[in-house]
Amino acid sequence: xxxxxxxxxxxxxxxxxxxxxxxxxxxxxxxxxxxxxxxxxxxxxxxxxxxxxxxxxxxxxxxxxxxxxxxxxxxxxxxxxxxxxxxxxxxxxxxxxxxxxxxxxxxxxxxxxxxxxxxxxxxxxxxxxxxxxxxxxxxxxxxxxxxxxxxxxxxxxxxxxxxxxxxxx
Numbered sequence: 001x002x003x004x005x006x007x008x009x010x011x012x013x014x015x016x017x018x019x020x021x022x023x024x025x026x027x028x029x030x031x032x033x034x035x036x037x038x039x040x041x042x043x044x045x046x047x048x049x050x051x052x053x054x055x056x057x058x059x060x061x062x063x064x065x066x067x068x069x070x071x072x073x074x075x076x077x078x079x080x081x082x083x084x085x086x087x088x089x090x091x092x093x094x095x096x097x098x099x100x101x102x103x104x105x106x107x108x109x110x111x112x113x114x115x116x117x118x119x120x121x122x123x124x125x126x127x128x129x130x131x132x133x134x135x136x137x138x139x140x141x142x143x144x145x146x147x148x149x150x151x152x153x154x155x156x157x158x159x160x161x162x163x164x165x166x167x168x169x
Contacts, residue, residue, distance in 0.1 A: 005062050006069040008035040009054065009076030011100075012043055012117065018073070031069075034061060038079060043117030047075075050116065051082040051089075058083075058092060069095035077101025078120065 006026050008019040016035030023033040036057050038050045054070075062068055070080040070093055077098030083089035084096060102109075102120050109120040 002065065002067050003032060003063070004030060004067045004069070005032045005034065006071055007054070007058070007062075007080075008033060009070065009072040009080055010035070010038065010041070011074030011076050013041055014073075015041065022071075038076070043075070043112060043114035046115045047078055047082045047120075048086065050075075050079045051087055054079055054083045055087050055089065058089070062092070064092065068093050069097065071097045071099070072101060073099045074101055075116075075120070078103070 008016065008022060010016055010018050015037045019033070019035040023035055026033050034057065036053070038053055058068070070083070070089075072078070072080040077096075078101050080089075080096055080098065081101070081103070084093055106120045109117050112118065
């Protein structure tokens with residue numbers, strides 16, 4: 001049986017330890033979990049820098065044949081999405097689950113300091129990609145995003161990992 005790995009990505013000002021309970025539950029369901037600390041976690045570095053850390057972790061710790069899910073909370077979901085869209089992570093990832101991630105940006109980012117948190121502003125390019133027309137129908141099958149708050153109150157949507165477009169199921 002193929003190893004199933006879930007990488008749990010924390011939000012701003014947090015660490016991987018926030019996922020201890022979820023990690024234990026996933027272990028009981030047969031998943032191997034990784035909950036890395038994205039550093040620094042204070043929004044002072046770009047989302048691209050944190051996504052590069054994620055890519056390096058995946059390349060070092062996840063075999064190409066493994067089934068891979070990324071589960072991101074808040075900023076962790078945006079880091080995962082950046083990895084999928086900008087670093088071709090969709091080629092290795094079977095599922096993306098985001099929890100309270102500001103896919104359409106956050107007005108709070110305008111008042112914050114730090115390059116990374118400013119990336120979450122509503123007019124930033126990654127947030128804008130949710131509006132672009134989807135040209136990657138096959139890649140759309142690679143990730144399932146459950147994020148009612150982030151996707152116009154839809155309970156369940158298919159997220160194109162290449163563009164970030166949503167497709168209602």
